[in-house]
Amino acid sequence: MKKKLIKINVLDVLIILAVLAMGSWFVFRINTALDYQWNWSIIPQYMFRFDAEHGWVPNMLMQGFFMTIKLSIWSTILAVILGTTMGLCKISGSLYKRLISNSYVEIIRNVPPLVLVFIFYFFIGDQIMTVLGVGDTVRSFSDTTKFWINIFFAPAPQFPEFLSAVITLGLYEGAYITEIIRSGIESIEKGQWEASYALGLSKSQQMIHVVLPQAVQRILPPLAGQFISIIKDSAIVSVISIQELTFQGMELMAATFLTFEIWITITALYFFLTFFCSLAAGWIENRYRESGYLA
Amino acid sequence: MIEINNINKAFTNGITALKNFSLTVQRKEVVVIIGPSGSGKSTLLKCLNGLEEIDEGSIVIDGIPLDHQKKNRLEIRKEVGMVFQSFNLFPHMTVMENINLAQMVVRKKSAAQAQETTMELLTKVDIASKAGSYPAQLSGGQQQRVAIARALAMMPKVMLFDEATSALDPEMIGEVLDVMKNLAKEGMTMIVVTHEMGFAKEAGDRIVFMADGEIVEQGTSEKFFNNPEKERTKQFLSQIF
Numbered sequence A: 001m002k003k004k005l006i007k008i009n010v011l012d013v014l015i016i017l018a019v020l021a022m023g024s025w026f027v028f029r030i031n032t033a034l035d036y037q038w039n040w041s042i043i044p045q046y047m048f049r050f051d052a053e054h055g056w057v058p059n060m061l062m063q064g065f066f067m068t069i070k071l072s073i074w075s076t077i078l079a080v081i082l083g084t085t086m087g088l089c090k091i092s093g094s095l096y097k098r099l100i101s102n103s104y105v106e107i108i109r110n111v112p113p114l115v116l117v118f119i120f121y122f123f124i125g126d127q128i129m130t131v132l133g134v135g136d137t138v139r140s141f142s143d144t145t146k147f148w149i150n151i152f153f154a155p156a157p158q159f160p161e162f163l164s165a166v167i168t169l170g171l172y173e174g175a176y177i178t179e180i181i182r183s184g185i186e187s188i189e190k191g192q193w194e195a196s197y198a199l200g201l202s203k204s205q206q207m208i209h210v211v212l213p214q215a216v217q218r219i220l221p222p223l224a225g226q227f228i229s230i231i232k233d234s235a236i237v238s239v240i241s242i243q244e245l246t247f248q249g250m251e252l253m254a255a256t257f258l259t260f261e262i263w264i265t266i267t268a269l270y271f272f273l274t275f276f277c278s279l280a281a282g283w284i285e286n287r288y289r290e291s292g293y294l295a
Numbered sequence B: 001m002i003e004i005n006n007i008n009k010a011f012t013n014g015i016t017a018l019k020n021f022s023l024t025v026q027r028k029e030v031v032v033i034i035g036p037s038g039s040g041k042s043t044l045l046k047c048l049n050g051l052e053e054i055d056e057g058s059i060v061i062d063g064i065p066l067d068h069q070k071k072n073r074l075e076i077r078k079e080v081g082m083v084f085q086s087f088n089l090f091p092h093m094t095v096m097e098n099i100n101l102a103q104m105v106v107r108k109k110s111a112a113q114a115q116e117t118t119m120e121l122l123t124k125v126d127i128a129s130k131a132g133s134y135p136a137q138l139s140g141g142q143q144q145r146v147a148i149a150r151a152l153a154m155m156p157k158v159m160l161f162d163e164a165t166s167a168l169d170p171e172m173i174g175e176v177l178d179v180m181k182n183l184a185k186e187g188m189t190m191i192v193v194t195h196e197m198g199f200a201k202e203a204g205d206r207i208v209f210m211a212d213g214e215i216v217e218q219g220t221s222e223k224f225f226n227n228p229e230k231e232r233t234k235q236f237l238s239q240i241f
Ligand SMILES: Nc1ncnc2c1ncn2[C@@H]1O[C@H](COP(=O)(O)OP(=O)(O)OP(=O)(O)O)[C@@H](O)[C@H]1O
Pocket: B011, B012, B013, B015, B016, B017, B035, B036, B037, B038, B039, B040, B041, B042, B043, B044
């Protein structure tokens, strides 16, 4: 790849100066008008703390950070499964399937996510989880199982809440992924369907061998973007006491009153996560393109 | 081999593409279909393998009726190979994989068996050295020859060509027509939609001239080109020569 020369013109300089001025003014206001006592030294100990038994272990902020990652990954997996199924239903010839997928997408997209969170939390969390006895089941597991549940999901006592949060986010984001999958598949030229039909492939074989592999390449970039949205949207489940990054931030703020330090740290952590994902997505996309057939 | 009986085809937008169309094609016969744009040539070919549904009439290919039974429809798709104007190769697969796919998925051949057939066919269309290339790395003429090999890999009894050379640069048309001529010589039953009158004269056993979804005139290539009967045919021929 050719390195582009970076040219800086007058406008760029003005913008940089404006940003710096805004930042300084912000700090100045906090210091003078609010008479705010900065105390950054206390933040690191909320990220990692020293435990006599285990050595360095993540503390509240990092626990929340990891919870956000786990929540995002599981929600994404669910959302992709759901989105793929519904996306396929959307383009299906069956009116019944189209009705189901259209209703799903329309309902999800026309209700505020916060409202969805509450509905799902009280419905799935309170009713379904209890009826299914998820909490009791998890409680009855051996300690090793609980250990692994903690690693991959959430601490065992919070598992039912975690699960309903994942389902909520998965259902919510699945509606957007449905559209991504649908438009990806519909972007494949009609001739590809026709040629594979003429060769005798069944509808599902046409899909699996010919259409989907090509659609994936077009689906991947928006899907990566959606994953980043999921990371950000996951903050919303803090309202149902899932101990992810935002929730931990609020708890910590209530305890220490270090409003700015905490929110700046949280912002940095979210940014770190999403920025890293953007880079990874860009890299994957490039790899895909280079290895691919778009010679 | 192919019996088309009084078929009608109208699209949902109200356009009637085929009107009471009938045509019988003998085994090993090469029928060339010509006609102005929009006359229903592509639609006719698509109806023959079920890519488009006919509204009325019947189509029987090698004794198998094209009806609503899945088994019959699949059998017909296996027996009828189709080559498109826009090649429609699968861009994410190599040439080899393009040709192997249906052999393995539909004919259930092993990878080794499929590869053997594929290499034979690629040699036949004179492009064996490109087995590992992706379609985007080939010229139009090469792509179309691969597409022909891909259709042949299903061992079809009938081949349909829909303006197979129309998207090609002039210097590549010859190589594709040569493959088609060889196929005709070997006794393949073919229906060829084309604007290449040279090919029609040389390889066509019968020429069918279509307009507005109907057959205007048909005859042996000699009679058709030298002594056309209908005014409409003469007019069309004078336009293209
Ligand atoms: N999917 C479709 N929906 C609606 N109308 C269609 C469709 N496909 C074809 N038609 C119409 O049917 C008529 C016949 O089309 P067809 O493609 O069979 O013509 P053709 O003889 O192959 O023409 P050309 O030489 O341009 O390829 C045209 O009027 C066309 O506009």
